[in-house]
Amino acid sequence: MTFFQDFQNEGISPPAQIRLLNNTFLRLVFSFSAVPFVGIPFAIWIYLLGDDTGPTVTWIIIYLLCAVAIRIMHRRYQREVNVNDDEAVLRRWLPRINKVAFVHGLGISSLYLITPQTQNFDFFLLLNISIAAIVAANATHLTPVISTFTRFFFASWGVLNLGIIWRLDDLMFIVLMLNLLYGFAIYRHALTSHTYFIQQARLEEQSSRLAEQFRQAKEEAEQALLDKNQFLTTASHDLRQPVHAMGFLIEAIIHRNRDDSLTPQLLDLQQSVRSVHLMFNSLLDLSKIESANVLSAPTNVDVAALLDSVITLFREEANSRGLRLRIWRPKRRIFIMGDSLLVRQCLINLIQNALRYTQQGGVLVAIRPRGAECLVEVWDTGVGIADDDKSKIFSPYYRPELAWKIDSAGHGLGLAVVARCARLMKVKYGMQSLEGKGSRFWMCFTQHRGEDIPDTLPVCVTLPTPVRYAPLHGSCLVVDDDPLVTSAWESLMSLWGINVRCAASAKEAFAIIDEGFTPFAVLCDQRLRSGESGFDILKALFDRLPDMSGAMVSGEFNSPVLLEAEQEGYLVLRKPLEPAKLHALLTQWSGGVS
Structure with missing residues (x-):
């Protein structure tokens, strides 16, 4: 480290350098303001000794004026820090602050040269100690920027030692040696203090970087979680479509099965499909819990x-x-x-x-x-x-x-x-x-162990025997664009005795109605490949056939359209749809069994 090193080799960023420069300049302003009050006791002492106080009073007045000027300068510096680039502020103000520190050092020790008490050793000794105390205090306060302290230190301590050589006689050698040793110790302390400030600045920068990295990682994780939940919500419809179809097809197979040995396996298969349905719900619920939407x-x-x-x-x-x-x-x-x-x-x-x-x-x-x-x-x-x-x-x-x-x-x-x-x-x-x-x-x-324990088992328990549904009658229109799903609709409801027609768009649906097909119910999927809204199709069909019953059937859970449909009083069914629930609903809509 050279005597007049600034920030170039410290390895810290311009914002950190500005923080250190702020601390140094602020302490320099305080030191300028405090020094004149140190000169007042010495002026009184000189006056009591009957000597000329003019030089000392002049020195105090000049320092007071300099203190006012430094405060004005500090305010300008603060304004520039707030509006200018850090590097530009450093280039402009670091040399100025170093010059101020150098002048400050010369000014402190100049009191040693202008005092008229040339033969009063006690006076010189106390003045020497006072200047040494000021230098020692600045060995901590000015060391955030070591080049600033170095200029202050060599200006003040150099003039002080020259004054000792010039104005002391018999005890000059002893006082000079003590001053040199004291100055060496002070400068070593200043270097140690500067190292502490630099380490502190580096730790703050490291903490800021880690905090920023943590913030970015947190935002990325939150975004990934949102993307995942959005994907699950968006993909749930497509994932539920085949499960919905399997449930209906398995139900149809069970009722057409005549081999009793296959019944247990078919029932297990039916229960497995139901379990897949529940797992979809669990997956979505866990995603909601992760995003703090559900407790x-x-x-x-x-x-x-x-x-x-x-x-x-x-x-x-x-x-x-x-x-x-x-x-x-x-x-x-x-x-x-x-x-x-x-x-x-x-x-x-x-x-x-x-x-x-x-x-x-x-x-x-x-x-x-x-x-x-x-x-x-x-x-x-x-x-x-x-x-x-x-x-x-x-x-x-x-x-x-x-x-x-x-x-x-x-x-x-x-x-x-x-x-x-x-x-x-x-x-x-x-x-x-x-x-x-x-x-x-x-x-x-x-x-x-409370009294509110239900008496019936949950519906998720495996059914021991197939459920036999009562036959129905009438016609039903299904609006869905997935051939596998429409085939499952037809297989199950035709088994119950319902005449089923399927359409993939509004045009096909109204073409079927125009042919004379009069359904007692319509079941409409929301997401269609044609880009049409199933809800709009359902409302248009209701306008055409006001005595018809109907519902939306969808695998989406966070759809604003479906939420709007529910708020307007329309029935919304979620895929995969339980055959028992569908049969009960169709029974109600058709007016009973045949």
């Missing part, structure tokens, strides 16, 4: 009935791999406090995880009441988890080495979703595992 709402959940519907999803997989998938639960119904969608998501992920990493043996899902609580456990005889991996097993995108050896698929999100759902419901969760022996994952819920 988890604890309710009374029949955990055994919920488990029955989940097990259906994995029974065939377990059988095909020769694994035992068992359930243990008490005979009485157990209700827990939780969000049914989140509990279901947890069960699906835990059972799927257990089956994936179990090569022989099986998986046991247990519901164990424990006083006021209820444990939901998933045991497996799989590969287990190593001790080093246990603390990270619930982290997103983490898969232990043993898991990679069994199955390279997956992204390590299953257990992370379980942990997130558990935290949303504020329930405890955990695991125990022995490497090569198996694992136990558990969640601990509060058990509900």
